[in-house]
Amino acid sequence: MSCGVELFNIENLDEPGLMRLYLKVTRYGNLLRIEAVSNGAHDLSIDRNPATLESANNADQYVIYFVNELDRGDLIMAIGHELGHLLLINKYYLKIDPILYVLVRDEEILQAIQNVTHHLILVDLLREEYGIHSDLYLSLIRRNLGEYLSDTELMQEVKALRVFEYEKLVGRVEDVVTAGTQVKSFQKAYESADTRFGKYGFKHMPPSNDYKEDIITFLKDIGQIRQGM
Numbered sequence: 001m002s003c004g005v006e007l008f009n010i011e012n013l014d015e016p017g018l019m020r021l022y023l024k025v026t027r028y029g030n031l032l033r034i035e036a037v038s039n040g041a042h043d044l045s046i047d048r049n050p051a052t053l054e055s056a057n058n059a060d061q062y063v064i065y066f067v068n069e070l071d072r073g074d075l076i077m078a079i080g081h082e083l084g085h086l087l088l089i090n091k092y093y094l095k096i097d098p099i100l101y102v103l104v105r106d107e108e109i110l111q112a113i114q115n116v117t118h119h120l121i122l123v124d125l126l127r128e129e130y131g132i133h134s135d136l137y138l139s140l141i142r143r144n145l146g147e148y149l150s151d152t153e154l155m156q157e158v159k160a161l162r163v164f165e166y167e168k169l170v171g172r173v174e175d176v177v178t179a180g181t182q183v184k185s186f187q188k189a190y191e192s193a194d195t196r197f198g199k200y201g202f203k204h205m206p207p208s209n210d211y212k213e214d215i216i217t218f219l220k221d222i223g224q225i226r227q228g229m
């Protein structure tokens, strides 16, 4: 197994939909490279989180990392998924306003908000426009929900976003007690997420300004930033 940087040439996958998406995303010039890494690097795990979009150099530049053990079908879905995130950032300006990193109490919530709201849009967008399916992502969230919910390090609000996403993309979470719904901060975040982001989807993509407003209102609802800011 190689330990060095393993640059990946997406053309090798010879997948027209993925290539179209790649060309659209790279038009903005902020995707530096796609890199194959071994399982465990960059917090990646083949069973949990096989690819990631990371910002590089603390700037609006990005690198996609993926676990080099993925087979071709999963690789197309995994890279397509990360390119989808970047498309929403680049083309639709659906991204976290940097000022929020200063205003918010726990930064952890911001990435969770961006991920979950993107996913509500991405699954249909990738399938309808690029013929890229999300079976890999959906099977991962199905398999890992229980583990997330029993993770004592994770904020209740982040868990609530996960459950909200799960119910939108997969189906009812049966075991609502272990889902934490008896905890007030969980309940509040779940209800607010449903109110602010519940309509989001490929056919209901929020304009960038509304997206920012919805995020700020959500953060106020859950007490992450002060009312009146």
Ligand SMILES: [Zn+2]
Binding pocket: 081, 085, 115, 119
């Ligand atoms: Zn994602």
